[in-house]
Amino acid sequence: xxTALFLAFLSLPYTISAHFIDDTVxxxxxxxxxxxxxxxxxxxxxxxxxxxNPGHGMETYLSRSSxxxxxxxxxxxTRDERLAMKIDNQNPLYMLVxxxxxxxxxxxxxKEVLQILSIGLGAGSVDMYLKSLENRPNVTSVEIDPIMxxxxxxxxxxxxxxxxxxxxxDGIDVLKENSxxxxxYDAVLVDACTGNIFDEVVCPAGxxxxxxAVDLLYGNLKKGGTLSIGxxxxxxxxxxxxxxQFVKSLLIAxxxxxxxxxxxxxxxxxxxxxxx
Numbered sequence: 001x002x003t004a005l006f007l008a009f010l011s012l013p014y015t016i017s018a019h020f021i022d023d024t025v026x027x028x029x030x031x032x033x034x035x036x037x038x039x040x041x042x043x044x045x046x047x048x049x050x051x052x053n054p055g056h057g058m059e060t061y062l063s064r065s066s067x068x069x070x071x072x073x074x075x076x077x078t079r080d081e082r083l084a085m086k087i088d089n090q091n092p093l094y095m096l097v098x099x100x101x102x103x104x105x106x107x108x109x110x111k112e113v114l115q116i117l118s119i120g121l122g123a124g125s126v127d128m129y130l131k132s133l134e135n136r137p138n139v140t141s142v143e144i145d146p147i148m149x150x151x152x153x154x155x156x157x158x159x160x161x162x163x164x165x166x167x168x169x170d171g172i173d174v175l176k177e178n179s180x181x182x183x184x185y186d187a188v189l190v191d192a193c194t195g196n197i198f199d200e201v202v203c204p205a206g207x208x209x210x211x212x213a214v215d216l217l218y219g220n221l222k223k224g225g226t227l228s229i230g231x232x233x234x235x236x237x238x239x240x241x242x243x244x245q246f247v248k249s250l251l252i253a254x255x256x257x258x259x260x261x262x263x264x265x266x267x268x269x270x271x272x273x274x275x276x
Contacts, residue, residue, distance in 0.1 A: 001169075003013065005006060006046070006186040007112070011138055013225070014221060015257045018038075018039055018040040018073070018075060019037065019039045019075045019188045020036075020037050020038050020039070020075075020079075020082060021035045021036075021037040022036060022037050022038060022079045022082050023035070023037075023079075023155070024036070024052055024081055025147060025150065025151055026045065026052075026147070027145055027147035027148070028147075029144070029147065029207050030145060030147075032051060032052065032195060032196070033051075034049050034050065034052055034053035034062070034147075034151060034195070035048075035049070035051070035052050035053075036049055036083075036155050037048050037050070038074055038082045038085075039064075039074075039101055040073075040074055043055070044066055044069075045066070045067050045069045045074065045085075045121075046066055046067060046154065047064065047065050047085070047087065047155065048061045048062075048063065048064045048065075048123075049061070049062050049063050049064075049122070049156075049239055050062055050122050050123075050194065050195075051195050055107055055266050056191075057193075058072065059207055060097070060146060060192055060202075062122055063122035063123035063124075063125055064123070064125065065087050065088070065089070065123055065124075065128075065156055065260065066087070066088040066091050067085040067086065067088060067193075067218055068085060068086045068087075068088045068264075069085060069247050070085075070178070072092075074208065076181070078251070080232060083155070086157065086256065087128070087156050087157040089125075089128040089131065089132040089157070089223065090132045091127075095126060095131050096271075097126055099228070099230070100126055100128070100189055100191060100228045101125065101126065101130070101189075101228070103187055103226025103227075103228055104116065104137070104186075104187045104189075104226060104228075105172070106118040106227075107187075108133060108135050108137070109188065110137065113137060113138050113163075114137035114138070114185075114186040114187060114188050115138050115184075115185045116137045116139045116140070116185060116186060116187045116188070116189065117139075117140050117142070117178075117185045117187070117188045117189070117220060118139055118140070118141040118173075118188075118189045118190070118191070118194050119129060119142045119171040119174070119175075119190045119191070119207075120142070120143065120171065120189075120190060120191040120192030120193065120203075120230075121142075121143035121148050121149060121158075122152070122191055122193070122203075123151065123152050123155070123156040123158075124141070124152040124156050124158035124207060124254070126155070126189065127139055128157070128158060128160070128166065129157070130164075130213075131161075131164050136163055137166075137186075138163050138164075139163065139164045140165055140167060141164070141165070141166045141167070141170060142166075142167045142171045142174050143166060143167075143168055144165050144168070144169065144170050144171060144192075145151075145173065146168050149166055149224065152166075170207075170214065171190075171192055171207070171208070171209060172213060174205050175213070175216040175217065175219075175220055176207055176216060178219075178220050179216060179219045179220065181187075183220075184221060184222045184225070185220055185222065186219055186220075186221075186222055186225050186226070187221075187225055187226045187227070187228070188217055188226075188227045188228070189228045190208060190217070190227070190228065190229045190230065191203065191204075191229075191230040191231065192204050192205045192207075192208060193205060193230075194206065199234040200231040200233070200240075200242050201205065201232075201233060201242055201243055201246075202234045203230050203231055203232040203273045204225055204229055204230070204231065207232070208229075209242060209243075209245075209246045210246075210249070211249045211252075211275050214246075214249040214250055215253060217253075219274055227254075231243070232244060240247050
């Protein structure tokens with residue numbers, strides 16, 4: 001049986017033509033605040049969440065989702081009008097969603113309902129895209145910070161139902177509980193980030209960068225299952241030793257063989273490993 005692991009190194013080369021910060025929400029757990037705003041680029045109009053960083057002239061988007069726009073351009077809309085725009089889950093910013101979902105997409109045509117564990121809610125764009133599909137999977141989303149859940153629900157139209165639930169808990173603890181109860185998934189998505197652009201590695205968060213976490217992720221997968229991890233390096237990358245050691249741990253657990261490819265201008269490293 002084969003298990004595939006996908007590592008998506010995300011860089012954002014598009015040109016932003018409009019940019020507005022419309023609200024700010026603060027997290028006691030992370031001791032930082034997050035901006036919710038709107039922007040336009042060659043991809044279209046989107047809502048974003050980013051670390052509140054008033055000293056910088058550039059935003060680092062932790063998550064973005066397409067919005068349904070009317071006749072007005074963003075610059076001619078009020079703050080309330082921009083925040084009232086609905087999220088367009090059926091037309092996501094696919095250049096960002098597709099790398100994380102490549103291992104899932106090719107299996108959605110079957111009759112079986114896929115069981116997916118998604119660690120790191122962000123704005124819920126990946127989860128809500130999965131929810132919008134006709135042959136939708138059963139998704140359990142894990143988020144450590146209740147404020148991120150509030151942001152996702154209040155600003156990005158994230159709604160729970162029988163096939164989609166949010167668990168507010170440490171992702172590592174959930175992986176350990178699953179291992180103890182022998183609970184496994186067809187796919188595990190890890191898009192958990194620190195929120196600090198000055199960390200050596202922003203995504204995944206530090207708790208996932210060690211061998212123990214890699215072994216837990218491996219154990220949470222069914223044979224033939226897929227693991228997708230979004231990786232974003234910070235502005236202070238240092239020697240790169242942390243990410244190199246992380247990749248080595250993945251290579252050992254998932255048995256080598258990787259390739260790289262370009263997706264709509266976003267450089268993604270896609271690694272494929274075989275599990276016996």
